[in-house]
Amino acid sequence: MSSLFEPLLVTVLLVNMFVLGASRLRSVIGASAVQGVCLGILAVTAHGELSFEVIGIALAAVAIKAVVIPRLLYKAMRDVAIVRDVEPLIGLIPSLVIGALGTVFAVVFSGTLPFAGVHEGSLVLPSSFATVLTGCIVLTTRRKAITQVVGYLILENGIFILGLSLLDAMPFLVEAGVLLDLVVGIFVMAIILNHVSREFASTDAAELAELKE
Amino acid sequence: MLLALVLLPIAMGAVALVVPSARVRAWLVPIGAVLHAALTVAVVIWPPPPMFDRWLALGPLGRLIVPILSGQFLVCAFYVPAYLAARPERPTRVFCACLLALSGTMSLVAVSHHLGLMWVGIETSTLASAPLIYFYRTPRSLEAVWKYLLIGSVGIAFALYGSFFLASSALHGGHESSLLFEDLVRNAPHLSKPWLHAAFVILLVGYGTKIGLAPMHTWKPDVYGEAPAVVGAVLAGGVATCALTALMRFVQICNAAGDGEFARSLLIVFGLLSIGVAAAFMIRQRDYKRMLAYSSVEHMGIIVFGLGVGGLATYGALLHILNNSFGKGVLFMTTGNLHRGYGSRLTADVSGALHRFPASAALFLAGFFAITGSPPFGLFLSELAIVRGAFAAGNYVGAVLFLALLATVFIGMGAVVIRVVQGPRAADVKREREPLLTILPAACCLALVLVLGIYVPPWLDALLRDAAAFVEMQP
Amino acid sequence: MTGCFIALGVLVVSACAALAFGRGGRAASAIAACGAVAAAALALPDAIAVLAGDVPAEVTILWASPIDELRFGLDPMSAFFVVPLVVLGAICAIYGAFYLDDQRARRHLGFPAFFYNLAIAAMLVVLLARDAIGFVIAWEIMTLASYFLVTFDHAQSEVRRAGWVYLIASHLGVAAVLSMFLLLGSHGFAFTDLAASGRADGGAVTVAGILGLVGFGVKAGLVPLHVWLPEAHAAAPSHVSALMSGVLIKLGLYGILRTTTFVGDAVPWGPVLLSVGTIGALVGIALALYQRDIKKALAYSSVENIGIAAIGLGVGFWATSAGEPTLATLGFCGGLFHIWNHTIMKGLMFLGAGSVLHGSGTRDLEQMGGLLKRMPRTGALVILGTVAIAGLPPLNGFASEWLIYLGLARGGSAADSSVGLPLLFAVAAVATVGVMAVLCFVRLAGIALLGSPRGDGAAHAHESGRGMVLPMTVLAAFAIAMPFVAPLLVDALTPLLVELGVEAPSSVAAHDALVDLAYVGIALWSGIIVVYLVVRRLARRRRESETWGCGYVAPNPRMQYSGASFAEGMHRLLPGVLRAKINVPYRTELFPPPVDLRANVEDPFTRAAYEPVLDRLARRFGQLRWVQRGLLHIYILYVVLAVVVTVAIVSLRDFWGGP
C-alpha cells in the first residue's frame, strides 16, 4: 500500500502545475476536485492498518473536496454568470515560473528539516509546502473572486497533506473539526460571493478596491 | 464547568435567534454577558479541574485572560441595547446571536489547552464575526467582510500549518507527538530545533494575522472603519487578545525549549514594525475610525515588543493587554456615538464635538490621552514597565525607537482627536441628548483604566506575576 | 510635610467640589479660590520652616507594583519653589474667580476651576516627589491640566493650535525626561539611587544629563525649545498665563537643578547654562520687541527672564567648579531671587494684561491707548509692573539682576582672560538685554496706557472690579517690598546652596550688596516722591489745551506713534532671521489700488526650523500610503511574503549556524 504513496504525491504536484497553467475556470475547479480525490486515497494509503477511523476521514475528505465544494463553486459560477476564463493579473507563464520556483524552494526548505519516522526522506513535506505555495500564488495573482476561493481550497489541501503524516498522532476529532471548518469557511465565502456579485455586478477585484488610504 | 463557560453564550445566542421581539433580543446580550461574567468570577476563584483529559483547562495564563475577555465583553454588551434601539430599522437577529457566539468562541480559545481545539476556536470566532462586520449592509462593509474573511482564512490556514509543524517537531524529536500544551511543554527540550523554529515562524505569521501585526495588518483599517463601533471594540479588545494568548502559548513553548532568544528577537522585530507602520499611517489620517484601527495595530505591536523584550517587560505586556482592551473600549464606543451623531467618519466633517456631544467628546479626548499612555492612566505604567525592561536588557536602540514611534503616534492621533473634539461653536448648535447607556459603559472603562494607572490591586498583581512567570518558563 | 499633604487634599477636594457645583458658575470659582487660598495657608508654613533651616522631611509610601513605592520629601530646593507656587496660585485663583465671572452665563465654569486646582496640586506633587515615577506622573498631570486650561476658549482656531503645539512640546519634553530617568534608573528610581548611578562616570551619564536639560528646557522655555510658550500664554485666560509664566516654567528650572544633583559635573553646567541663558535672554527680548499682542510680548519677556535666571545659575555652577564660594553664592542667589522676582513681576503683568483685556476687550496693542485715564488703578499697577520687569532700580526686578551682575563682574575681573572675557561680555549682553527691555516695556505701557485711544474698545474701556485690582495690588506691594526684604532672605538660602554643591557658601558678599541696594532703593523712592510733589506744586498753575502738533489744527489718534513704528528702529537692527517677515506688495501703476501690509510675526524658530522639518516628515509618511491601496491580492501577498521571507531567513541562519 505504501508503494502508492510517492506517485500520489507526484500527481498532487502535477495538479498544482496544471492549476497554475489552466486558463479556464471550469478546468481549475475540476483540477481541485482531482486533487481532493488524490488526498482521499492518500489518507487511506498513509497508514498500514485500515481502521474504521482512517476510512472515515478518507471518505469525508473525498466527499467534501471532490464533490460538495466543486458543485458549490460550479453553482456559484453559473449564478454569477461571469466570463468563463480566469484573468490572471500577471499572465499564465509567469505564474507557472513562480510556481516552479516555489516548488524548488519547498524542496530546499524541507531538506533542512530532519524527517524521522516511517516516511524517511519521503515527498510529504515538499509536496505539502509546494501545494501551499501554489494555493498562495493562485490567491494573489487571479483577478476573479471565485478563483481566489479555489486558491484557498488548494492551500487547505497542502495543509491536509502534512496533516496526514501526523494522522496517528492527531485524534479523529480534530481532523473532522478541520474539515468541518473548511466546509463552513467555503460555504460562508460562497454566500458573501453572491452578495458581492449582486452589489458590484461583477466579482472583479478592481471593483473591490474602494477601501483604501 | 469550563465547558459551561463556552457553551453558555452560544446557547444564549441560539435563544437570541429564536426570540421574536427585538427589544428582548437586544437585552439578551447584556444578560448573557452578566451570566458569563458571574461564571468567570466563579471559575477564577474556585479553579475547576481540567475537562476532556486536559483539553479544557484553566492555567495561569487562562486565569488572567478569561476575566479580561468577559469583563470587556460585559462593558460592550451594555452598550448594545442603546445602540440597537437607535437603529430600529436594522434586523438584529443575526447581530445578537453572532455577538454572543463570538463571546463563547473567545472563551473557548482562552480555556483550550489543545492546539487543534484552540485553532478551531479562533476559526469559528472569525466566521462568527463576519456577519457582525456586515451589519450595515453597505457595499463598503461588504468589501470589508470579504477582505476580512480572505486574509483571515489565509492567516488561519498558516496557523494550522504551523500547528502541524509543531506536532511534527515533537514527532521527529523522537517523542510521540501530542497537541496538548502540557505534553508539548514537558518534552519541549527534546523537540527538534529546526522544526520548532519553522513552526514558530509560521505560527507567528498565522496568529499575527489575527492579532493584526504588520505586515499582516492590512485588513484592520478596512474592517474597523466599516464595522459598527461595538463590534470594533469586541474585535480589538477580545479577538485580538485571544490571538495574543495563542501566541503567548507558543512563546512559552519556545522558552521551555530553551530557544527563548530566537523567539524574542522575532517578536521585537514584528513589534517595532507594527508600531512603525501604525505611526506612519496615523499622520494626517482622514477617518477617525481607521485611526482607531491603526492605534490597535500600534498597541498590538507594543504588547508583542514587550513579550519580545522579556523579563519585567512581559509583566508590562500582560498589564498592557488588560489596559488596552478597556482603553480601546472607551475610544470605540465614543466614536460610535460621534459617528451616529454627525453621520460621517471623516475628520473634515466633524469638529467642535465638545459643543454638541459634550459627554462623548470629553470621554473621547480622555480616551485619547489614556491610549497614548499619558501618566494618570494605566497604559503609562505598562508602557513604562516595557521600556524599563528594554533599558534593563540593554536594548537601547529598541527602547529609543519605541519612545520615538510612540511620540509620533501621539502627534498623529492627537491632530485628529483635537480637531474632532475642539472647534468653533456654530450659532445654531445646541447640546444634544445622549442616552445614558451609550455613555456609561465608556465611562466605566475609562474609570477602570484610570484606577489601574494609580493602584494595581494585589490580587490582580498576583495574577499578572503568575502569568508572566508561566510565559517566561525556563527549561 | 503634613501641611503640604493636607494642602494637596484640600486642593483636590475643592477641585472636585467646584466641578460638581459648576452649573452655578460663581459658586464653582468661589470654592476653587477658597481651596487654593487654604492650600497656600497650609503649605506655606511648611516651606518657610524648611527654608529657615528646619530639617528636611522624607516620607516613603509603599504602593502596589509596578510602582512599588512612592517617596515624598520637602528639602530646601523644593521648599524654595513651593513658596511662589502657593502664593501666586492663591492670588491668581482669586483674580480668576472675578476674571471669568462675566462668562458665567455662557460657559460651565466648573471645568476651569477644577483644572486650575488640579494643576496647582500636580505642581505641588512634582515639587514633593522624591522618586522618578511619582515625579513623571505628577509632571504629566500638570501638563494635561494646564493644557485644558490653555484651551479654555477653544472656539478660536489659534487657541486650538496653541494648545496643540504646547501638547506636542510637553510630550516630547516628558519623553526626554523619562529617558533620562530610565538611563539613570539601573539601581532604582528613588532620587538617591539616581544620584548614586549618576556618580558612575561614562557616556550614559552625560547623555542622561543632556536629556534632562533638553526635557526640562522645553518646559522652562530655553530658547530653541521655547516655541510653545508665546502661543500658549497668549491663548490662555490671563490668570492661567500668569500662573504658567509665574510658576509652571519655573518647574523647568527646578527640573534642571534636580538633574544637576543627579548628574553632578558629568555635564559642564556652568558654561552650558551661561551660554543658553545669554542666548535665551537676547533672543527672548529681541522677539518681544515687535509683538502686537501684549500677552505674546509678555511671554517672550518670560523667555528672556528665564534666560537671565539661567545666567545667574550658570555663574553659580561655574564658580562652584572653579572653587570660589563667595562668587557661587552671588550667582546662585542672583539666579534664585530672579525666579522669585519674576514670579511676582510677571504675575502682576499678566494680571494687568488680563485687566486691560477685560476692560478694553482687545489684546491688540494697535487698538489700545489712553487706558491710564480710563482705568487709573490698573494703569498705575501696569506701569509699576513694567518698571519692575524692565529691571529698573527701585523695584525687585533689578535686585536679582544686580546680584547676577556682581557675580559676572567679579568673576570676569578676577579670573584669567580665557574665562574672564566671556563673563565680561556676558555682562555687556545682560546690559543690552536690560536696555532693550526698557524699550520693550516703555512701548507696552506707553502705547497701551498713554496717549489717546486708537480703537473704540479702548475709548469705552471701564476699570476692572475690586476683585481683580486687589490681587494685583498685593503683587505690586511684593514688588516694592522685595528689594528691602532681600538682605534678610540671603542666609535663608545657604542650605539650598549646599544642596547645589557649594561647599562653604558665604553669603556675606551677597548680603552687603543687597544692603547697599536697599539704601539705593530708599534714596530713589524718597527722592522721586519729594521731587514729584515739588514739581507738581510748581506746575499747579496750568491751562488745558490740545497737544502741540506743530500748528496742525486737527490731530487724530491715528497720527500717534503705533507699537510697530515705536519698535521699528530697533527691529531693523536685529539680525535677519529674528525679524518678522513683512511683505508689502509693490505697485507701480499710476493710480495704485489700496494695498495692505501683512507682517508674519510667527516665531522665527517655528517658521524657519520646526515647521519645514515636520511638514517634510509628514509628506514622507504620506508617501507610505500606497501600501494600503485597497487591492486584496496585495494584502494576501504581504502575508505570504511574510511567511516565505521569514522562514527563509530563519532556516538559512540555522543552516549556517547563525548566532
Place this chain on the structure above:
Amino acid sequence: MTLETILATLGKVVVIVAVPPFLLGVIARTKAWFAGRVGPPLLQPYYDLFKLLAKGTVVSRTTTWVFVAGPAVALVAAFFAAAVVPIGGGRALWAFEGDFIVLAYVLGLARYFTMAAALDTGSSFEGMGAAREATFACIAEPAFIMGLLAIARATGSLSLSGFLGPSIVHVWSVASASLVLVAAGLLLVLLAENSRIPVDDPNTHLELTMVHEVMVLDHGGPLFGVVLYGASVKLYVFAALLVRIAIPIAEPAWLAWLAFLGGLVVVAIAIGVIESAMARLRLPYVPALLLSACLFCALALVLLAR
C-alpha cells in the same frame, strides 16, 4: 564725621547743584565765539531756569500724572548719578561695589519715564523722539558699561570711586592705549546721551529731526525748567566721568579741584567745538557711530583682559 569732611561733602553738593547749568553756558558761548557772535552771557542758563520756574504752564488734555513724573524722575536720577560719580580728585558722595551698574540702570529709569512722558502727550513727534531715543540707547548702553568694565578690570576695583581714583594713574602708565579707547568711546556715548550734534541737534526748530528736544516738546514753564536742569546735571555726570579718566590728579586737594573744574570747562568747550565743526548725522548712520563706540570699548576690554 569731622568738620573738615562735612565741609568737603557740602562743597561737593554745592558743585553738583551749581556747576551743571554753567557748562551749558560755556557750550553756548563757545559756539557763538566760533560763529563770530558775542553769544549769550555765561550765566544765561541760570536766568532761563529761574524764569521758567516762575511761569505758569500749558498741559495737553490727553496727559496724565506720568507727564509730570517724567521730568521729576529724570532730575532725581541725574542727581543720584551725580552723587555716585567721583568729584574733584576725591571720592564720590556715595560709593559701593558695583555702583557703575546702578548708575547705568538709574539713567535707564530716567530714560523710561522721559519716554513715557513723551508718549503720554499722544503726539506723533514725541513718539518719534521716544522711539529714536530708545533705539540709540540700545547701542550706547553696552558701550558705556563695557568702557567702565574695562577700567574696573584694569584696576581690580568694582566701585567708581575705586577705579577712577588714584589707581588709574598706574593704568595710564601700563595700558594707556586702551584707556584712550575707553575715553573716545565714552565721549561718543556722552554726545549720544546728551543730545549733542553728531547724534541730535539741540537747538533745531524742525521737530522731524530732533531726538531729545522733541521728547519734551510739550513740557512748558516749570516742567521744562526741571527738564533743562536735569539734562544739565546729566551732562555734568558724563563730563565728570570723562574728566576723572582723562585727568587723574589727586595729590594736593586744591590742585585736584582746580584740575577737575578746569577739566569740566575743557570738556564743555570741546563739545562746543564739535557742535560748531560738524553737522548732524543722518539718522540711519547714528547706529553706525554708536556701534563704533561699542567697538572701542570692547577692544579696550579685550586688550586689558589679556
